[in-house]
Amino acid sequence: MDLPKTPLVEGGSSTSTYVPRGVQDGVLKIGMSFESMKDVEVFYNAYAKEAGFSVSKGSECKKSLTKELYSKLFVCSKQGKPNNGKGILDPVKKRRRGVVRENCEAALRVSKSKDEKWVVVKFIEEHSHILATPRKVPFLPSHREFRPNLDEVVCIRRNDLASKIHKILDVAFKFEEALSFLEKKIDVICDEIGQFEPDCGAKMRVPQEIHVHQPDIAKTKGSRKRLKGAKENAMEQTTKKFRLCLGCDERGEHDKQNCPKLRDMGLISLSDRSTQPDSQVSLMDHYSQGLSE
Numbered sequence: 220m221d222l223p224k225t226p227l228v229e230g231g232s233s234t235s236t237y238v239p240r241g242v243q244d245g246v247l248k249i250g251m252s253f254e255s256m257k258d259v260e261v262f263y264n265a266y267a268k269e270a271g272f273s274v275s276k277g278s279e280c281k282k283s284l285t286k287e288l289y290s291k292l293f294v295c296s297k298q299g300k301p302n303n304g305k306g307i308l309d310p311v312k313k314r315r316r317g318v319v320r321e322n323c324e325a326a327l328r329v330s331k332s333k334d335e336k337w338v339v340v341k342f343i344e345e346h347s348h349i350l351a352t353p354r355k356v357p358f359l360p361s362h363r364e365f366r367p368n369l370d371e372v373v374c375i376r377r378n379d380l381a382s383k384i385h386k387i388l389d390v391a392f393k394f395e396e397a398l399s400f401l402e403k404k405i406d407v408i409c410d411e412i413g414q415f416e417p418d419c420g421a422k423m424r425v426p427q428e429i430h431v432h433q434p435d436i437a438k439t440k441g442s443r444k445r446l447k448g449a450k451e452n453a454m455e456q457t458t459k460k461f462r463l464c465l466g467c468d469e470r471g472e473h474d475k476q477n478c479p480k481l482r483d484m485g486l487i488s489l490s491d492r493s494t495q496p497d498s499q500v501s502l503m504d505h506y507s508q509g510l511s512e
Contacts, residue, residue: 236345239270271350273359297323
């Protein structure tokens with residue numbers, strides 16, 4: 220599509236009309252015909268990109284019985300009455316939008332002819348606003364292009380190819396001749412693709428030896444602790460070192476304040492267990508003191 224480069228405008232005052240220079244060269248005019256509606260949209264959007272404005276879809280006319288489209292209107296995105304800052308109902312918004320509508324009347328209408336072609340029946344080239352410069356054109360609504368990431372493109376192509384392969388397999392498994400034909404073709408494809416990747420198409424090698432390694436120790440809270448069994452707890456109790464009682468000079472699970480021998484001799488009681496001082500006197504000393512008294 221050969222469209223003029225560097226869009227220029229005419230007019231300088233606020234009431235002037237702005238006309239791209241490409242229109243004067245006859246790029247788009249009444250009577251032009253297109254094969255399909257898609258061609259009309261692509262051509263007018265490309266013309267608008269070179270001219271410096273954005274395209275919006277306007278009204279369309281359909282037949283009442285068949286609902287078939289026979290006329291459609293394309294307008295400038297700045298068509299309509301300007302708001303001028305009025306009618307803002309949301310008090311939360313502090314920043315007001317710029318002037319979006321400038322009552323622009325630039326439009327293109329196409330109608331379907333008898334030979335099933337779309338013909339331009341109306342074309343208004345004048346704009347009521349300044350046209351955008353080439354640097355600002357990519358930011359206009361109808362010219363913003365979505366460029367997907369390379370990984371997304373590869374993923375989309377891979378999914379499409381996988382769906383095609385599944386369809387081929389579904390058909391091939393219904394007929395024996397188709398399955399044998401597919402097997403031969405797959406062998407040829409693997410050989411050809413093997414030129415790019417040496418390991419492609421090779422059989423999977425089965426390892427002769429399998430080495431099993433210990434798992435890595437998890438360094439998490441409580442990972443070094445484990446629950447002990449009854450047998451292990453009993454063994455620990457037999458090898459456990461008991462404390463030395465200073466009252467009876469024997470090792471056990473009691474101390475001087477809870478010594479059963481001192482309690483049997485009446486030297487300590489349950490009431491004065493908490494108030495009894497911790498002395499270093501042994502059981503024999505207490506017994507000797509009792510005899511002297």
